[in-house]
Amino acid sequence: MKQIVVSGMRPTGKLHLGHYLGVIQNWVQLQDKYDCYFFAADWHALTTKYDKTEDLRQNTLDVIMDWLACGIDPEKSVIYVQSLVPEIAELNIYLGMITPQNWVERDPTLKDMAKILKTKEGQGQQINYGLMGYPVLMSADIMMFNADFIPVGIDQVAHIEITRDIARRFNNLYGEEFFKESKPLLNNCSLICGLDGNKMGKSFNNDIKISDTAEETSKKIMTAITDRSRLRKDDLGHPDECEVAFKYWKIFGSEEEVQTVRTECEQGQRGCAQCKRQLGEKINETFAQIRERRKYYEEHPEIVEKIIEDGSARAREKAREVLTKIRSLVKMY
Numbered sequence: 001m002k003q004i005v006v007s008g009m010r011p012t013g014k015l016h017l018g019h020y021l022g023v024i025q026n027w028v029q030l031q032d033k034y035d036c037y038f039f040a041a042d043w044h045a046l047t048t049k050y051d052k053t054e055d056l057r058q059n060t061l062d063v064i065m066d067w068l069a070c071g072i073d074p075e076k077s078v079i080y081v082q083s084l085v086p087e088i089a090e091l092n093i094y095l096g097m098i099t100p101q102n103w104v105e106r107d108p109t110l111k112d113m114a115k116i117l118k119t120k121e122g123q124g125q126q127i128n129y130g131l132m133g134y135p136v137l138m139s140a141d142i143m144m145f146n147a148d149f150i151p152v153g154i155d156q157v158a159h160i161e162i163t164r165d166i167a168r169r170f171n172n173l174y175g176e177e178f179f180k181e182s183k184p185l186l187n188n189c190s191l192i193c194g195l196d197g198n199k200m201g202k203s204f205n206n207d208i209k210i211s212d213t214a215e216e217t218s219k220k221i222m223t224a225i226t227d228r229s230r231l232r233k234d235d236l237g238h239p240d241e242c243e244v245a246f247k248y249w250k251i252f253g254s255e256e257e258v259q260t261v262r263t264e265c266e267q268g269q270r271g272c273a274q275c276k277r278q279l280g281e282k283i284n285e286t287f288a289q290i291r292e293r294r295k296y297y298e299e300h301p302e303i304v305e306k307i308i309e310d311g312s313a314r315a316r317e318k319a320r321e322v323l324t325k326i327r328s329l330v331k332m333y
Ligand code: TRP
Pocket: 006, 007, 008, 009, 010, 041, 044, 137, 138, 141, 142, 150, 151, 152, 156
């Protein structure tokens, strides 16, 4: 029996290279070693975007198409949409009953989200009951499949701590060591910065999407920040102060290529425009196959929908088993 991995993403739209390098690549590798459950957390998206649901369906499709294109394989992993597994909502109710209010109030990630909501950007929104329940719902996601490991970024670790606490409390209350204490597997979430040198993010307008075309990518790369002290192409460059372009070379180039770029830059034999043109080509090479697959799925949405339907049915089957056991432990009718 393989150990179980569960992870999800809020469907916020098309994913970028940061998601690929930091999260998806990792998921792809986990697929061979574990029984993996990967889902679009559309209920979690609702905790803050309940008043803006018109893009939710398309965003969910986009996220899942990106996963598939990158090599998340429906033959190996269970790929589903959270809200298509209503058993999770029932488990959420049981877990909500046994979670002390101050456990969720303490959650630092939630505190951060609440802060953002109160700012102008969040239009001074109140924190709703559903958002307070974010970590409990996340615990339900995880405990629904009695996961051993949760691949997440560092910002989610506090949520997993709460999950472990809730699992322990459930086991104590209902008299059986049923739930495992799931452990986080840390993703490397800061592998790549945005084109402007800040954290890569859709809302900062500094990202390259997995689904961008080669032309779009090349154009974006030309805007990447370089060594600011360099004005002419034969000025001697400082690759280590080249804020973005050289960092990207280190991610996407071979050791040999990086060495060549470094030497030519330092000796003033390589202009930044030329350098970034080459870099764009390099990145496009890396993503050529992924983008081809992405396009295939875009042109065949019925295949994606079938994958979601089948995956969600598989997830439900497993969830029902677990829920039957939970109902009997809680002594529901
Ligand atoms: N909160 C996670 C995020 O924003 C998404 C998520 C929801 C999740 N449920 C989960 C991740 C369960 C791992 C396991 O990225």
